[in-house]
Every structure is written in C-alpha cells, then in structure tokens.
Amino acid sequence: MRKYILSALLLLSLSIAAQTSGENPNADHFIYQGYLSDYKLGQASSAFNAIDDMLQTYLPGKEIPLPRELALVSLDQLLHDTDNDATEPFYTFINKRMQRVLKDLDRPVTKGLRIYKLYNDGFIIKSKKATVAIDLIPGGPNDKPFITDSIIYGIAGKCDALFISHIHADHANLNIAKSFAARGKRVIVPNGVWVGVDSLIQPIEVGGVETDIEFEELDLTLHVLPGHQDNIYNNINVVEFHGEGTVAQTGDQWNGPDLSWIVNVYKHYNIDVLMPNCWIHDMEESIRGFNPKLIITGHENELGEHSIDHREAYWVTIKKMEAMPNLNIPYVLMTWGEWYDYLK
Ligand SMILES: [Zn+2]
Numbered sequence: 655m656r657k658y659i660l661s662a663l664l665l666l667s668l669s670i671a672a673q674t675s676g677e678n679p680n681a682d683h684f685i686y687q688g689y690l691s692d693y694k695l696g697q698a699s700s701a702f703n704a705i706d707d708m709l710q711t712y713l714p715g716k717e718i719p720l721p722r723e724l725a726l727v728s729l730d731q732l733l734h735d736t737d738n739d740a741t742e743p744f745y746t747f748i749n750k751r752m753q754r755v756l757k758d759l760d761r762p763v764t765k766g767l768r769i770y771k772l773y774n775d776g777f778i779i780k781s782k783k784a785t786v787a788i789d790l791i792p793g794g795p796n797d798k799p800f801i802t803d804s805i806i807y808g809i810a811g812k813c814d815a816l817f818i819s820h821i822h823a824d825h826a827n828l829n830i831a832k833s834f835a836a837r838g839k840r841v842i843v844p845n846g847v848w849v850g851v852d853s854l855i856q857p858i859e860v861g862g863v864e865t866d867i868e869f870e871e872l873d874l875t876l877h878v879l880p881g882h883q884d885n886i887y888n889n890i891n892v893v894e895f896h897g898e899g900t901v902a903q904t905g906d907q908w909n910g911p912d913l914s915w916i917v918n919v920y921k922h923y924n925i926d927v928l929m930p931n932c933w934i935h936d937m938e939e940s941i942r943g944f945n946p947k948l949i950i951t952g953h954e955n956e957l958g959e960h961s962i963d964h965r966e967a968y969w970v971t972i973k974k975m976e977a978m979p980n981l982n983i984p985y986v987l988m989t990w991g992e993w994y995d996y997l998k
C-alpha cells in the first residue's frame with residue numbers, strides 16, 4: 655500500500671514539474687495546441703520513423719522507385735529545417751541507422767565490394783580481405799556528437815585502415831584517427847596534417863614519389879591523387895582492392911585548375927566505383943575523367959554551420975544526374991546507414 659502511495663505522489667510531483675517547466679501536459683493524448691515545439695518534435699519523429707521504414711523496404715539500387723525517392727526528398731525537407739538540428743528525433747534516426755552498419759560489418763563479403771555510406775562524406779568499403787574507412791567521423795559538436803561513441807568507435811574497430819581526404823571537421827576527426835593507430839592500423843592523411851602525432855598516422859608528402867601505398871596484408875593498393883578544395887590539400891583516394899574492384903572517393907574536391915588532370919584519370923586507373931562529393935566542381939567533366947562503371951555520391955545533407963542552400967539535398971543530386979543524360983553511367987543514391995554490393 656505504501657508503495658502505491660509513494661508512486662502516486664511521485665506521479666503527482668512529476669506532472670506538476672512538467673506543467674511548471676512548460677511541457678505539454680496533454681502530449682500523451684496527442685493534443686498540441688499551444689505547444690509548437692512539441693508538435694514539431696512529434697512530427698519529426700513520426701516522419702523520421704516512416705522514412706526509415708520506407709528506406710528499408712525500398713533498398714538502394716540503380717533505379718530509384720518512387721516511394722524511395724519520396725523518402726529521400728522527405729529526408730531533405732527534415733534536414734533542411736534547422737529546427738530539427740540536434741533534436742532527439744534526429745539523433746535517434748541517425749544512430750539507429752549507424753547501429754545497423756555496425757552489425758552488418760560482421761557479415762562477410764565473399765566477392766566484389768560492399769560499400770557503406772555514412773555521415774557526412776564517410777564510406778566504408780569491405781572486400782573479402784579488407785575493410786577500409788574513408789572520412790569516418792562521428793559528426794556534430796564535440797560535446798554531443800551525432801553518432802554515439804559506442805557506435806562510431808565500434809565501427810572504427812571493425813576497419814583495417816583509414817584514409818582521410820582533408821582536414822575539415824566534416825571529414826577528419828583526430829580521435830577516430832588515433833583509435834586506428836592505437837590498434838596498429840594505418841591512417842593516411844594529406845600533406846601537413848597531424849604531423850608527428852603517431853607514426854601510424856601518415857601525411858602524404860606532396861611532390862614526393864610515394865603516392866602509391868601498398869597494404870600487402872589487406873591485398874590492396876592506395877593511390878593518392880593530389881586534389882584540392884580551393885587551395886587546401888584534398889587527397890582523392892583511389893583504392894584498388896586487387897581482383898575485386900577499384901573505388902575513388904573525392905573528398906571535397908573543388909578546384910578549377912585540377913580539372914586539367916582529373917579529365918585524364920581514366921588513362922591511369924580503371925575505376926569501378928566513383929564516390930564524388932555531390933557538389934564537386936564540374937560534376938560531368940569529373941565523371942568523364944574518372945569514367946567509372948558506377949557512381950555513388952556523398953556529402954548530401956551535411957548539417958554544418960553554413961546556410962541550408964549548401965547542405966545539399968538528395969533531390970538536387972537526382973536533378974544533377976538527370977541533367978547528364980548522355981553519360982550513360984548508372985548511379986546509386988544512398989543515405990546514411992545504407993550499403994550496396996558491387997560486383998565487377
Ligand atoms: Zn572541406
């Protein structure tokens with residue numbers, strides 16, 4: 655009996671606290687009048703859940719069925735509404751999807767490459783013999799990262815090497831890099847980045863001869879192409895998984911003069927999958943330069959400090975691809991926490 659009285663008192667005090675702190679006392683009954691932010695949180699939560707379900711029903715492929723397109727465009731709308739930034743529905747959505755990546759990384763690849771897309775321009779490519787991360791970050795502010803430590807470090811722990819395109823925080827995270835080095839895994843970064851931090855964190859020396867880096871134990875070769883975002887070094891990482899396929903991730907490639915050599919990449923490398931930043935300088939010429947068999951764009955919906963017109967959207971990527979009908983190169987549009995199996 656005493657227990658029930660205590661419970662009742664607790665409930666009463668909780669409900670008084672809820673009212674006095676301005677929380678909606680009728681939220682359990684879905685009555686939102688007068689509680690605008692509660693309404694928006696409820697709506698975002700409902701929409702994120704429906705999108706997650708839809709994306710799991712209509713998986714990534716070379717064609718985008720209308721329900722999947724609607725899910726992606728709805729995601730654009732949620733992620734371009736800054737009211738949703740750093741809210742619980744967003745954190746729940748992204749962590750639920752990253753948790754699936756963490757789990758799926760245990761599933762072996764027997765042939766070809768499995769390509770996972772992560773926030774923001776992050777990719778993990780898994781072959782039979784190697785699991786490589788590119789631009790792996792937790793995202794968000796340091797005091798409340800988008801992806802929880804247990805998930806992002808769990809993912810990092812399943813990878814054999816980390817390649818970083820450039821120093822910007824939406825691509826490079828020193829703590830993640832250190833976690834690789836602490837496990838004896840190599841991290842390849844651009845010229846001048848994190849010099850002297852750890853012998854396994856290795857800046858590429860621009861102008862040096864060693865831009866082809868062998869990873870014999872992983873049966874792969876990394877070719878680093880000397881790209882730029884404006885005037886900062888931006889490594890374009892071309893990873894050749896021997897016998898299984900070659901992928902290229904462009905980081906934040908944005909530099910007019912670099913196009914003079916990018917248009918000739920196909921003469922030197924046989925690229926299977928190109929993973930360009932969705933806003934790369936001259937998308938069409940860049941694609942022609944790499945001449946891949948498949949395109950998987952990255953960097954959509956970066957929730958950074960800049961204004962929403964540069965968050966980039968899935969619908970913009972769709973329009974961009976539609977505007978290049980003569981390319982005849984298929985593309986797979988993925989969001990965070992999805993993967994696609996590529997067979998040569
Ligand atoms: Zn950048």
Ligand SMILES: [Zn+2]
Nearest residue numbers: 822824825906
């Ligand atoms: Zn970026």
